[in-house]
Amino acid sequence: MIMKQRVGIIGSGFIGKGLVKALNLMDDMEVIKVMTRTRIDGRSDFPYPDLLTNSIEDCIEHSDVIVECTGDVLFGTEMIARVMESGIPVLTMNTELQVTTGSYFAGKGFITEAEGDQPGCIAALRENALQMGFEPLVYGNIKGFLNPNPSPEDMYYWSKRNKISLEMVTSFTDGTKVEFEQTLVANAFQTKLMPNGIYGVASEDLNEGANALASEAERLGYPISDYVLSGKAPAGVFITAKHRDMEGQRDALHYMKFGEGPYYTLIMPFHLCHLEVVKTIRRVLEKKEVLLNNTSTPSYSMGAVAKKELAVGTRIKRGIGSFEVRGRALKIDDMPNHIPIGLMEQATIIRPVEAGEMLTFADVDIPDSLAYQAWMKTREQSILPQGI
Known part of the structure; x- marks a missing residue:
C-alpha cells in the first residue's frame, strides 16, 4: 500500500479550489486540510468542505508540505512564519508575497515558488534550456493587453465576466502583475532588468519582439528579465538564447525549424496555474530542491x-x-x-x-x-x- 504524502493548503480561492481537485486525482498525495479565513459553513462553493479549517495549527499538524496561495501579502506572510516554525517546506503561488517578503523567509527555511504561474514556468523552461546547451539572454513573459490606468467601469465588467476579483483583474491590466513576475525572475536568477526597469516590447510577432530584447541584452552585456506585449502570441512564457555551440548546432537548429539564429526563442505556450503545482510538490517532497525564490539578498x-x-x-x-x-x-x-x-x-x-x-x-x-x-x-x- 502506497503511503500518501500529506499536502496542506493555505487559501481557498481559485488556486486553492483547483489544487484540491488536481491532487484528488493523484495516487501518491492527498490533501488533509485547507486553511481558510472564511466561514466554513458558508462555503458551499468549495469542492470538499470537510477539508476546510480556520486553524493554521490544524493545517500544519496534518501536512508534510504546505502550499500558500492566498494572494495576500500580509496574511500570507503571517501564515508562512507559522509554518516555518514547524520546519515544514513551503511552496507559494504568490509572486507578490515572494517579491515583498519571500527573501526574509529564504534566509530562514525552505520556500519556493511553484510552476503554474509565469515565474515558475520560466524557471522550468530555463532548466530545460540550460540542459540543451542554450545560454539565455531574455527571460520573457508574454502579455496580451496592457492599460496602465484602466477605468473602474471596465475592470468591474471584466471581473464579473472572468469570475475573478476586481483587484486581480486590475493588477493584470495595469501591468502590476507582469512586473511582479519579472522582478521575481530577475532576483531568482541573479540577472538584471534594463537600466530603466522593465520595458516591455510591443510586437504582434513574438519572435521579433523577443529578438529585439535579446539584441538589447547583448548590447548591455547581461541577460535581462522582461516581456513582450502581443495580442496574437500565446498566454505563456519564453526564453531567447544563443547556443554554446553556435557553429556546430546551427544547421541542426535550422533543420528543426528554429531559424537562422543567432537568437533562438524557446516558448512554453501556456501556464496552467494549479494543475502545474503538482510537479513542484513532487520536486520538493522527492528532491528537496527549490525551483526559484526571491533569494535572501534581492536586487x-x-x-x-x-x-x-x-x-x-x-x-x-x-x-x-x-x-x-x-x-x-x-x-x-x-x-x-x-x-x-x-x-x-x-x-x-x-x-x-x-x-x-x-x-x-x-x-x-x-x-x-x-x-x-x-x-x-x-x-x-x-x-x-x-x-x-
Whole structure:
C-alpha cells in the first residue's frame, strides 16, 4: 500500500479550489486540510468542505508540505512564519508575497515558488534550456493587453465576466502583475532588468519582439528579465538564447525549424496555474530542491506609482489592484526608501503625491505588520553589501 504524502493548503480561492481537485486525482498525495479565513459553513462553493479549517495549527499538524496561495501579502506572510516554525517546506503561488517578503523567509527555511504561474514556468523552461546547451539572454513573459490606468467601469465588467476579483483583474491590466513576475525572475536568477526597469516590447510577432530584447541584452552585456506585449502570441512564457555551440548546432537548429539564429526563442505556450503545482510538490517532497525564490539578498523590488494625484488623508485599502497606485519594478539601491506596493494595505497618504510619482515611506502611513518588519530586514541585507 502506497503511503500518501500529506499536502496542506493555505487559501481557498481559485488556486486553492483547483489544487484540491488536481491532487484528488493523484495516487501518491492527498490533501488533509485547507486553511481558510472564511466561514466554513458558508462555503458551499468549495469542492470538499470537510477539508476546510480556520486553524493554521490544524493545517500544519496534518501536512508534510504546505502550499500558500492566498494572494495576500500580509496574511500570507503571517501564515508562512507559522509554518516555518514547524520546519515544514513551503511552496507559494504568490509572486507578490515572494517579491515583498519571500527573501526574509529564504534566509530562514525552505520556500519556493511553484510552476503554474509565469515565474515558475520560466524557471522550468530555463532548466530545460540550460540542459540543451542554450545560454539565455531574455527571460520573457508574454502579455496580451496592457492599460496602465484602466477605468473602474471596465475592470468591474471584466471581473464579473472572468469570475475573478476586481483587484486581480486590475493588477493584470495595469501591468502590476507582469512586473511582479519579472522582478521575481530577475532576483531568482541573479540577472538584471534594463537600466530603466522593465520595458516591455510591443510586437504582434513574438519572435521579433523577443529578438529585439535579446539584441538589447547583448548590447548591455547581461541577460535581462522582461516581456513582450502581443495580442496574437500565446498566454505563456519564453526564453531567447544563443547556443554554446553556435557553429556546430546551427544547421541542426535550422533543420528543426528554429531559424537562422543567432537568437533562438524557446516558448512554453501556456501556464496552467494549479494543475502545474503538482510537479513542484513532487520536486520538493522527492528532491528537496527549490525551483526559484526571491533569494535572501534581492536586487529589485516593486514600488508604488500614483495613478492620479493623491491628497493627504486618502485611504488605500490595498495597493495591488487599486485605482490609486500601480506597481513598478525598481532597483533597491536606486531608491531604498520606496514603499513596496505589497505593504500598502490600510494605507493613508500623509503627504500630497503627484500622478506618476513613486511613493516612499515618507508619503504613506501603514499599520505595523510582520510583512513590514520582514521587508525592513530584507532591505538592510540587500543594501549593506553596497555600503549604503
